[in-house]
Amino acid sequence: MPEILLTFERDGKTVHKETSGFKGKDCESLTEFLDQALGATDLERIHTREYYEGGDTNERQRVR
Amino acid sequence: MSHLARMHTAVKDSEALIRALKRVGIPEQRIEYHEKAILARGYHQEETFNANVIVRKDGFGSDIGWERNPKTGEFTAHLDEFHYRNQHYSQEWQRNLYTFYNVEKCKMELDNKGMEYEEGTDNQNRPYIRARVVLEDNSRSRTVGARR
Numbered sequence: 001m002p003e004i005l006l007t008f009e010r011d012g013k014t015v016h017k018e019t020s021g022f023k024g025k026d027c028e029s030l031t032e033f034l035d036q037a038l039g040a041t042d043l044e045r046i047h048t049r050e051y052y053e054g055g056d057t058n059e060r061q062r063v064r
Numbered sequence: 065m066s067h068l069a070r071m072h073t074a075v076k077d078s079e080a081l082i083r084a085l086k087r088v089g090i091p092e093q094r095i096e097y098h099e100k101a102i103l104a105r106g107y108h109q110e111e112t113f114n115a116n117v118i119v120r121k122d123g124f125g126s127d128i129g130w131e132r133n134p135k136t137g138e139f140t141a142h143l144d145e146f147h148y149r150n151q152h153y154s155q156e157w158q159r160n161l162y163t164f165y166n167v168e169k170c171k172m173e174l175d176n177k178g179m180e181y182e183e184g185t186d187n188q189n190r191p192y193i194r195a196r197v198v199l200e201d202n203s204r205s206r207t208v209g210a211r212r
Contacts, residue, residue, distance in 0.1 A: 002066075002197040006170055007190050012162030015170075017069040021197075027066030030197065030208045037173045038166060039074030039138070046068040 004031055015040075073166050075139045078117055080169035081130060085119060087164045088157065094120045104129045106144060113142045128153055167191050177208055 002021035009015070015038060019027040028045070035043060075081055078097055085095055101114040104127040115129025117139065130139040143153050167183070174181050174195050181195035200209040 002199065004193075004195045004197060006193040006195070007186065008163050008166050008192065009190060010159060010163055012159035012165075013072050015071055015073055015166050017071070019066040022066040026199070030199070033177070033208075034170055034173055035069070035071060037077075037169055038071060039076050040071035041074065043069060043071040048067055 002026075002030075004034070006034070073162075073169075074136075075130070075162065075165055076137045077165075077169055077172070078130075078132075078139070080165050080172055081117055081139060083168040083172075084161050084164040085117075087168070088161050090119055094122065096120065101131050104142070115142055125152060163191065167193065179208065 002019065005018040005020070007016040007018075017031065017034060019031055022030065082095055082097060086092060096118045098116050098118070101116045102118075103112045104115045104118045105121065106112050107126040113129060113131070115127070115131045117130040119128045121127050126144055128144075129142045131142065132139050141158070143158075170193055171181070171183070174193070179195050179197065181193050183191065183193050186192050198209050200207050
């Protein structure tokens with residue numbers, strides 16, 4: 001079953017979100033409600049193999 | 065793993081802020097919420113400030129409060145020097161408060177979607193939430209739903 005792991009830094013402003021078990025872009029589109037709820041800024045994403053469904057590289061994306 | 069994201073957050077939800085205040089030990093009866101900001105009491109009677117969320121003073125000092133910026137929706141804290149000096153609401157206290165704000169805000173969103181989750185603390189003493197996702201296949205789109 002797909003999972004979302006949210007880890008909250010003790011600095012009061014940084015949240016890490018890890019998703020697993022999703023295929024393709026579902027991991028972003030189905031969990032972005034949390035980004036929006038937290039008023040996310042300075043968002044940095046690292047896409048992994050599952051995101052590309054067979055791709056072989058990770059990619060960093062920064063959204064401000 | 066599908067993706068990792070690291071984000072910085074903003075305090076925009078009064079209910080999550082009030083939940084966080086309770087988690088850091090503020091008694092419910094000292095917390096007020098006003099949709100329209102009202103005057104709170106500073107250390108001296110003449111020093112007042114506007115706030116939507118107010119924690120009334122506990123015997124001495126002043127109220128503390130958070131005022132919503134009508135343009136951004138973001139809350140700004142009002143804490144005076146007295147509190148910093150006396151460590152009533154230190155920077156560490158504030159960091160702890162906003163950490164729990166983030167936790168409570170996420171729990172509210174997960175509850176709204178009927179999602180199951182567990183809350184805990186990791187080996188670095190960081191709070192975490194692990195949520196299980198049930199995917200619902202609709203004809204045109206996929207959504208997140210509650211476990212049936």
